[in-house]
Amino acid sequence: MTIPSLVFGFLVASLYGTLFHLLRGGSLVRLFFYLVLSWVGFTIGHLIGGWLGWILFPIGPLDFGTATIGSALLLIFGHWLSLVEIRRPDDKDDAV
Numbered sequence: 001m002t003i004p005s006l007v008f009g010f011l012v013a014s015l016y017g018t019l020f021h022l023l024r025g026g027s028l029v030r031l032f033f034y035l036v037l038s039w040v041g042f043t044i045g046h047l048i049g050g051w052l053g054w055i056l057f058p059i060g061p062l063d064f065g066t067a068t069i070g071s072a073l074l075l076i077f078g079h080w081l082s083l084v085e086i087r088r089p090d091d092k093d094d095a096v
Contacts, residue, residue, distance in 0.1 A: 005062045012064075013042035016071045024079060037078040038071045045070015 017038030021031045049056065049066025056065025 001061050005060050008059070009042060009046070009062050009067065010039070013038045013067075013071055016042070016068070016075065020075045020079070030082075033078070033082070034075060037074050041071035041074025042067045043070075044074070 014035060017035035018031070020038065021034045024030075024034075026034075046063050046067035048054075048070065049063040054066055055063060056069075058064060
């Protein structure tokens with residue numbers, strides 16, 4: 001992997017995370033959360049695509065298609081997990 005392809009992948013993954021944040025909204029912490037999810041998903045998608053031999057829209061040494069799919073899947077999964085509310089047994093929301 002060349003340095004220009006690493007920088008390009010980082011920029012594209014950052015764009016995906018930022019666009020997802022614009023669609024879903026949230027705080028600055030949530031923006032950072034989406035950026036990290038996008039970076040990790042983009043990397044995992046690229047690596048899994050190379051490991052399985054799947055080539056989907058290659059741009060130089062970067063397997064752009066599988067990396068994009070990995071980023072999208074991890075962003076959606078991470079957003080879904082962040083919606084879970086943790087309740088402790090001592091929470092008394094039902095009390096009148």
